Amino acid sequence: MNIKIITCVTGLLLNCAISIAAVANVFTSSAFAEGTNKTEPVNNDYSKQAIRQKLFHSGGQPMPAGLCPQTIYDTIVPLPQASNKTLDMSIIGIEQFIGANGIQTIEQLLNYLPIDYRTNFSLVEHTRATGESNLTWPRIVLFGADGKFLFNIGTKPDDPKYNLLDVGFLNERTGEWEFSAFDFSVAKPQLIRNDTSCAECHGNHNARPVWGTNLDWPGVFGDNVAQGLQGEALDAKHAERMNEIRAGEGGSPRFDFLLWHNQKLKRGAKRKIAHHVFGAELLLSNIAMGSATARGAFIRLQNTKPALYRQARLALLLAYYVKKGNSYLTAEDTAKLAAVAQAIGAKGITLVDLLQALGVDSNEAFSLATLAAIEPPQPDWSMGAGDLTDMLMLQVLDDVRRDNRGVDNLLVNRSVDKGIIDCPQTANTVSEIITFKMLHLFYLTGQEKYEISRVYYPLDIEDIYSRVFLPVSHQLITYLKQH
Structure with missing residues (x-):
């Protein structure tokens, strides 16, 4: 999807009408650039270990479409012992x-x-x-x-x-x-x-x-x-x-x-x-391979340049919204993104540029349908209602909410009527939907997924943008631009 930018048509740092000095000044004063590095107490409730400690099995709640989990921590059936x-x-x-x-x-x-x-x-x-x-x-x-x-x-x-x-x-x-x-x-x-x-x-x-x-x-x-x-x-x-x-x-x-x-x-x-x-x-083969691929990409994103990744997390989320066509950038927004791009060594301000500077080349990492050294890349590899970029950015947002109280509050306070398809009572907020998707996409083992899927499967598990990012788009985009 084309990026919509008011000041810079191409979005490339070298083509932007922003001088290096101006970028440096924006970066020095920008709460956007500084805010990504602010240290706040980590909310361990969102960790894999904490989530797994809350798991229980109820036998499921009967609904017209089948059994549903009572809460986001309900696996319905007992999980196999390691x-x-x-x-x-x-x-x-x-x-x-x-x-x-x-x-x-x-x-x-x-x-x-x-x-x-x-x-x-x-x-x-x-x-x-x-x-x-x-x-x-x-x-x-x-x-x-x-x-x-x-x-x-x-x-x-x-x-x-x-x-x-x-x-x-x-x-x-x-x-x-x-x-x-x-x-x-x-x-x-x-x-x-x-x-x-x-x-x-x-x-x-x-x-x-x-x-x-x-x-x-x-x-x-x-x-x-x-x-x-x-x-x-x-x-x-x-x-x-x-x-x-x-x-x-x-x-x-x-x-x-x-x-x-x-x-x-x-x-x-x-x-x-x-x-x-x-x-x-x-x-299901695509969701299995896709979730594993996106998990690997996120771990590399965290590990390759950890300090720069933390500095760029909010910029990544804003660039993701821009990629999806859900956010326009003013001259000030563009300058802030350009400052982050310069700080991490990115050649431009698109999400692809930022990720590549942090060690994740989406043209290679996300082109599962092509042979890497032989065929042109096709990074929009799909799992149905979502792609690998969606799955990667879900994990970035989950990571941000752990130590950014402002983002966490936005997600916790945004209620939803039908958070999980066919199971409207399972999740009540965007924050709960994130936890649910993190559990079922990344935290459960293969044998655990096998046991659960015998009686229940979340049909919208790969639908991330419309279930997670769209409901909070106005509030979150505003926050990202201000911080």
């Missing part, structure tokens, strides 16, 4: 598990994966990865319920990479993705870490998965073959092949691991994920 895990879902954890348990084949390893990997999968007829696939022998992509650990599994017996298990893992400490492979073609399976060839498709510092955007999943079973962007709908050949695999006639033992919803698939249908109350496979 002690019940048999496998540490990390690169090193799996490597150690393979060695400790004498795992010799991919098939053996699959049997130990958490159940949400048995249900959250897609089949790929035409792959852009290094392995081979076709209609008879599609590759299996396991994305789990949270998208933080991905598997790419070949089923074509004569594929030279048949015994190579490609994996992608989000390190939540660093925010970096690691793309590696386990080689099962040798007597003792070997881990090949961070192969440099992976960067060609996945990118470098802002590496990310490669997957189709909403309404366009080329090569994946369930992608609508009609021209243009279309909702997921099975082609007849895909439905037929899936029904064969469901019936145990897939021809590969690797299909046996998959757990299917009890539905006979047909042309034009959506495949539903098993044990999921909503279940639309490809939309």
Whole structure:
């Protein structure tokens, strides 16, 4: 969306009619620039740990559309205990598990994966990865319920990479993705870490998965073959092949691991994920991978240049509103943004410019539908009602409210009538909606999401701008410009 700026058409610092001296003067006196660094007591009620300590399960409140959480902390069902895990879902954890348990084949390893990997999968007829696939022998992509650990599994017996298990893992400490492979073609399976060839498709510092955007999943079973962007709908050949695999006639033992919803698939249908109350496979794959990607981007944003990030947080929020077309900038507003941009080393005042200066290149980090070094970037990758920028800025706003009393008060005091779709009583304020979305997008583990989604799934979970930012736009934009 084009940025609407009164004084500077392009928004680039070098093209603005503001002298360096004027920028420096504005920066020196600007409450906007100074306010982002003010130290206030941190509200720990919004931390992941504090939120998780408040979780409870009520069994749910019956509503016309199904069960609803009584409050934002209600998971409806008991959550699985961490002690019940048999496998540490990390690169090193799996490597150690393979060695400790004498795992010799991919098939053996699959049997130990958490159940949400048995249900959250897609089949790929035409792959852009290094392995081979076709209609008879599609590759299996396991994305789990949270998208933080991905598997790419070949089923074509004569594929030279048949015994190579490609994996992608989000390190939540660093925010970096690691793309590696386990080689099962040798007597003792070997881990090949961070192969440099992976960067060609996945990118470098802002590496990310490669997957189709909403309404366009080329090569994946369930992608609508009609021209243009279309909702997921099975082609007849895909439905037929899936029904064969469901019936145990897939021809590969690797299909046996998959757990299917009890539905006979047909042309034009959506495949539903098993044990999921909503279940639309490809939309859920995007929300899982998208939330993991946005989480990684935010962690990098915090870690790469922490002091500059804190200084620029309010500017990021204002630039986000401008990007969305919901705010105009006066000459004074432009000067303030330009001052922040200069302070953090950004080449301009757009949200893209500010993020890039802070270590998040959205052209690489958000272009999941393209091969990083081969195809032009498409950073508007979609999850349905939202994109990765929306998810990133939700986390920035959550971060700001923890130690900015003014912003926190705005969010707490803005009441909403229908904060969560089909569950109007669950959340009563914008602040509660933020907490709810942070929990269900980023804080719950894959196995926890699996258990909850058997009885409840928030259908508007990825709808961030209209549910969070629009209701407080007037008050928050005013505050951002004044501080």
